[in-house]
Amino acid sequence: MSISDRFAELAHLRDALGAEEADPTRIVMEKILSPTEAMIAGRPTILVGTNNYLGLTFDPTVLAAASAALHEQGSGTTGSRMANGSFACHAALERSFADFYGVPSAMVFSTGYQTNLGLLMGILRPGDKVVLDSHSHACIYDGCRISGADFLAFRHNDPEDLRKRLRRLGDDAKGALVITEGLYSMLGDTAPLAELCAIAKEYGAWFMVDEAHSFGVYGERGLGLCEEAGILDQVDFITGTFSKSLASLGGFCVSRHPELQLLRYGSRPYIFTASPSPASIGAAAAALEAIRTRPELKANLWANATRLHDGLSAAGYELAAPVSPVIAVRVPSREEGARIWNALMEHGVYVNLVLPPAAPEGAALLRCSLSAAHSFDQIDAIIAAFKTVAPEVATGGAQSTAAQ
Amino acid sequence: MSHDTQDLEQEILDVLFERLSKFPVKSGTLTADTSLVADMSLDSVNMMELLMEVEDTFDVSFPLNMMANVDTVQNLADQIKLLVEKKS
Numbered sequence: 001m002s003i004s005d006r007f008a009e010l011a012h013l014r015d016a017l018g019a020e021e022a023d024p025t026r027i028v029m030e031k032i033l034s035p036t037e038a039m040i041a042g043r044p045t046i047l048v049g050t051n052n053y054l055g056l057t058f059d060p061t062v063l064a065a066a067s068a069a070l071h072e073q074g075s076g077t078t079g080s081r082m083a084n085g086s087f088a089c090h091a092a093l094e095r096s097f098a099d100f101y102g103v104p105s106a107m108v109f110s111t112g113y114q115t116n117l118g119l120l121m122g123i124l125r126p127g128d129k130v131v132l133d134s135h136s137h138a139c140i141y142d143g144c145r146i147s148g149a150d151f152l153a154f155r156h157n158d159p160e161d162l163r164k165r166l167r168r169l170g171d172d173a174k175g176a177l178v179i180t181e182g183l184y185s186m187l188g189d190t191a192p193l194a195e196l197c198a199i200a201k202e203y204g205a206w207f208m209v210d211e212a213h214s215f216g217v218y219g220e221r222g223l224g225l226c227e228e229a230g231i232l233d234q235v236d237f238i239t240g241t242f243s244k245s246l247a248s249l250g251g252f253c254v255s256r257h258p259e260l261q262l263l264r265y266g267s268r269p270y271i272f273t274a275s276p277s278p279a280s281i282g283a284a285a286a287a288l289e290a291i292r293t294r295p296e297l298k299a300n301l302w303a304n305a306t307r308l309h310d311g312l313s314a315a316g317y318e319l320a321a322p323v324s325p326v327i328a329v330r331v332p333s334r335e336e337g338a339r340i341w342n343a344l345m346e347h348g349v350y351v352n353l354v355l356p357p358a359a360p361e362g363a364a365l366l367r368c369s370l371s372a373a374h375s376f377d378q379i380d381a382i383i384a385a386f387k388t389v390a391p392e393v394a395t396g397g398a399q400s401t402a403a404q
Numbered sequence: 405m406s407h408d409t410q411d412l413e414q415e416i417l418d419v420l421f422e423r424l425s426k427f428p429v430k431s432g433t434l435t436a437d438t439s440l441v442a443d444m445s446l447d448s449v450n451m452m453e454l455l456m457e458v459e460d461t462f463d464v465s466f467p468l469n470m471m472a473n474v475d476t477v478q479n480l481a482d483q484i485k486l487l488v489e490k491k492s
Contacts, residue, residue, distance in 0.1 A: 129467075134452055141468075150467035152459070153452050168465045357449040 022338035022353055034058060035373040040350060046378050048308075048368045049352035051185075053217050053325050054290065054297045055373025056247035062286040066248075069282030077275045082264070089281045096288055097252050101223060101232070105260035107253050110276050112212055112241025113139040114269040115251030117146070119208070119239060122267030124149040129176040131165050131205070133157065133191065135184055140210065149177075156184075159195040166203040174204035182214030182225035186354055186365060188326030190214070193229035201234060208237040216245030217325055222291040222298060242276075245291065248283035250276040300372040301325055304379055308370060311383035317390075320365065328354070329366040329386075337364025343389035349382050412488060416481045419461055423454055424477065436478040462488050 001009075017023040029038040035055040036047050056062050073087060081090065090108060097106035109115040120143025124130065130144050134153035144151040155161040166173040178200040180191045193209065200207040211224035219227030222245075226235050236257060242250035253260065263270060276284075290297060302325075309323040320328040331337040334355055341353040344366070352367040359365045368382070417436060424434055427450070430443045440446050446454070455466050458480075464487040474480045 134456070145469060148469070150465075150469060152465055152467055153456060155456065165459070165465065168459070168463065357447040 017355075020334060020338045021342055022334070022355065024353060027350070036371050036375075036378060038350075040345065043348055045345070045348045045350050046374075046382060047350050048370065048374070048378075048382055049350055050371065051213070051244040051369045052247065052371045052373070053213075053245040053301055053369070054247065054287070055301075055371040056245070056287045056290055056297075058373075059247070059287070059290065061290065062247055062283050065286035066279040066283040069278035073278035075279070076277050079274055080271060081275045082271045084275070086275065087278060087281070089278055089285070090275055093281050093285050093288075094252075096285060097254055100221075100288065100292065101238070101254045103254050103256045104258045105255045107260060107263060107270065108276060108281070109251045109253070109270060110273050111249060112239075112243055112251040114273065115239050115241065115253055116140050116210060117143045118263065118267045118269035119237060119253050120144055120149075121147050121269060122263035123237075124177065129169055129172045130179060131162060131169075131176060132179040133181065135186070136179060136181060137185070137210065137212070140179055140181075144179075157189065157191055159192055159199055162196060163199050163202075166199065166205065169203075176203070176205040177208060178205045179208045179210070182209055182211040182218065183324055183326060185213045185326060186328060186359060186367065187320040188324045188328050188367075189321035190218075190225060190324065193225055193231055193235075197229070197231045197234055206236045207231075207234065208239070209235055210239045212239070212241045212251075213244060213326065215240040216287075216291045217298065217301065222295075242280065242284040242287075246284045246287040248287060249280045250284055297372045301370055304372070304374045304376070305370045307376060307379045308368060308382060311379070312386060315383065315387050317386065325370045327368045327370070329368070331364045331366060333363045337366060340366060340389050344385055347385040347388060349385040409485075409489075413481060413485055416462070416484050416488075417477070419458070420454075420477055420481060423457055434477070436476065436481070438477050439475050440477065440480065441475070458484055464488055464491055 014023065027040060029040060031039040033039065033044065035052050035057045038045055038047055069089060077084060077087060094106040094108055098104065109118050116139040124147035126148030128149040130149050130151040131154055132140060132144065132151060133156055135156045152165055154165050162178065169176060180196050183190050197207050209226055214224040216222045218225045221227060226232050226238055237253060237255050239253045240251060242248040305325050305327065306323050309319060309327050312327065312329060313319060318330040320330055331340060337353055337355065341351065344351060354365040354367050421434060427444050427446060429438055438444060451471060452468065455468065459466050462484060466484065466487060470483055474483060
């Protein structure tokens, strides 16, 4: 394929989304009013597709920490930690993560994407074996692909399917890497971590969990689903991002193995990129402190998630999973997904429109992600908008066409 | 021996034709020379589903990275055959 062929292919993709009025690139937040509201197309819009789970992007302590770091340390680090050296704030935040998890090792990376890329490219070599959940995020697939390892998918959230695939690997299962996520970002379902971890350990495999969407949201202390599943002493690598509950930009990896630190000498996405900016580190550090000390944030988030899940269920919508901070509404076709998505925008509600292949096991998803900063009034307005844009759903699917 | 090999190859092709029959082909006809991406537009999820089914049918491990060497249905059958023969 030539570059001009590739451009033609991409233009075709864009035009198809444009024809369906389903192009997410046209959404521009003209003014950010709060963690849960922005002006879009001149209209105040409730944001329920931002992954701003704890609503900390405008929190006074987070803004103050980011602002202080910006003024005291400058606007950028202008290079990598290997070349330019670390700022004290990088090392301090790594210590905070290690302390929070009670482990010897933590590393920070410049984005969430680079965190998984950096870990996987750092620890895997060609010929190594990886078995990953089929719904894994693109950065997990990309990290495996670039590393040159042999990687196989197991059926989503299916422990017995994982067992079958490890058994087929024979002697190679020992020392293989099993990868899963905590909360899955598209369907809003959670992994059976205790069972998956037990099977990985039974075969002598390493176990890695990406808590990008579950850190700060699950577990008594907010450590994520590994805490909730009681496997913190067994999981080998936990990764997460700063760009969701931590209200910033960057990512982290923690491990019970001191050797994780060795990746500083051999992980290209860590070595060959600028280190996170002081403001990003300052915001993440303050948000981490908020997770440690303000459990009411998590309680508010769950109350909001439960209210939206109950409201949409009662309105007749088909939801992809039990209540979680991600609530995905299943829609039977791409066209209907795009129609409802646009109608919600006109009613001042922004959700994520997810089309295949990003939408697994279905034609389309209208994905809502809740925030601790949503008010019950906003949740009720979101439910009301959903009821207005699809009255046929609320009155029962069978009457859908007649009801129009 | 070559007869067995041919039988195995045909068995694999039959399984692939059956699994792929639900996808449209640009030229209209699915053959061993059909390109999975150029002629059938299989996306990454379709491809992964196909591989998981193939793994279960033939009880082999087919790493996703091996797809880098696969263009046509015949290429895929050849790779699966190598894995099955290696196993026995």
